[in-house]
Amino acid sequence: MRFSVYLNIAYKPGVRDPEGDTIKRELFSRAGLDVDVRAGKCLVLTLEASSEDEAREKAVRLAWDLRLGNPNVHVVEVVRVCTESRC
Amino acid sequence: MYRVAVLKFPGTNGDYDVLRALELAGLRRELVWHREYKSGLYDAVVLAGGFSYGDYLRAGVIAAQTDAVRRVREDAERGVPVLGICNGFQILTEAGLLPGALTPNEPPGFISKWIRVRINDVKTPFTHLYEPGEVVYMPIAHAEGRYVPSGSYSAVAKYVENPNGSFDDVAGVARGNVVGLMPHPERAVDRDVSRGGTGGLKLWLSLKEWLKR
Numbered sequence: 452m453r454f455s456v457y458l459n460i461a462y463k464p465g466v467r468d469p470e471g472d473t474i475k476r477e478l479f480s481r482a483g484l485d486v487d488v489r490a491g492k493c494l495v496l497t498l499e500a501s502s503e504d505e506a507r508e509k510a511v512r513l514a515w516d517l518r519l520g521n522p523n524v525h526v527v528e529v530v531r532v533c534t535e536s537r538c
Numbered sequence: 539m540y541r542v543a544v545l546k547f548p549g550t551n552g553d554y555d556v557l558r559a560l561e562l563a564g565l566r567r568e569l570v571w572h573r574e575y576k577s578g579l580y581d582a583v584v585l586a587g588g589f590s591y592g593d594y595l596r597a598g599v600i601a602a603q604t605d606a607v608r609r610v611r612e613d614a615e616r617g618v619p620v621l622g623i624c625n626g627f628q629i630l631t632e633a634g635l636l637p638g639a640l641t642p643n644e645p646p647g648f649i650s651k652w653i654r655v656r657i658n659d660v661k662t663p664f665t666h667l668y669e670p671g672e673v674v675y676m677p678i679a680h681a682e683g684r685y686v687p688s689g690s691y692s693a694v695a696k697y698v699e700n701p702n703g704s705f706d707d708v709a710g711v712a713r714g715n716v717v718g719l720m721p722h723p724e725r726a727v728d729r730d731v732s733r734g735g736t737g738g739l740k741l742w743l744s745l746k747e748w749l750k751r
Contacts (some may be wrong), residue, residue, distance in 0.1 A: 473600065
């Protein structure tokens, strides 16, 4: 079955995130809102797997194998998994 | 004497080229930091190119929500000529002063080269000295220049050879006195430094003539 795995590749907590800081300062704070912002990059990997768990595991492994994130500074998180018919 | 504001945000880098082009055209001009911009002071405004706010979130989107751009909108509504170049054009579309959106190039990537541009609309404050359909050389330097329209629009300039997948070869759009261009007319004014010639000079002279009216 084909699953779509939504990955967020973002800086680890504690690593400076200038994009998130800028969006917070220039858009949220300026609108008078006390909201923290962290930026990340969302990639949707659609791949073949026998179960949701396998799809999740495969996507994260691929992300590290292909160095979509830099392990020194990034986290790779699965945000959502769905089958093609339920995405 | 007419006062032309060249608006600067953090990350704007085309400001001095615009100042130089305006100087060559004989216009009094002022570099204005976005926080200092006041409406009602200037006879024309140029939003120069660059990477405002680091292109974070999306090119132009953060600058579009500044007080400066709200004031530019007030000026535009009073008929003040407004020109956005490259990132300035992206800011104007994100602010809704111009229709449509500028999306990543197709094929993808940053393009920096001289190209031929056909001036399509010669009724704007920035193009009226060009002949209808006149073809001029100007440089482009952008990664998000593929124009996607939303509803009707007026193409002020079109690419002769479409470099970025832009809809209908659109290189620039006008809405009344507000004009946006992806090519850089300020980098095509000085024979000594621009290898592609001076095809942008008439744009600045057009503004000068317009302001005299």
